[in-house]
Amino acid sequence: MASILIKNTTREQREQIVRESLGDEYDVGCGYESTGINYQLYIDGVKELRELNMEANCGFEVAHPEERKSGCNMI
Template sequence: MGSILIKDTTREERERIVRESLGDGFDVTCGYDDAGIDYQQYIDGKKELRELNAEADCGFVVAHPEEQQKGCNNI
């Protein structure tokens, strides 16, 4: 697969990328509420996937935050 950056893809390609990544039953226009990710922003060319994923509130809790390495958010 080539680049998935907005500058390297068309709107149709971005929609296909999201649809294929999340599965056929996913309605792209509704967003992904469980994680708080609005993939429509990527499809519309407003935000890169890495930005949306970094902003997502997935509800994960780090068991031992003192063991986290600095700079781990390089998504």
């Protein structure tokens, strides 16, 4: 698999990565807000996917502490 890091991809490639990952019902720029992750930050080259996924996981753990598994420090 090719690298998906911002430094190794173009904006167009990042758009395609998000589109393919989320499926056909999502369109880049809209629709994926229901996932709880702002993928536009990745597309724009601001944050890596890894960072966005970690933040989303921490948000879930804060909202549902009974499901806490990774010990997120956000409280």
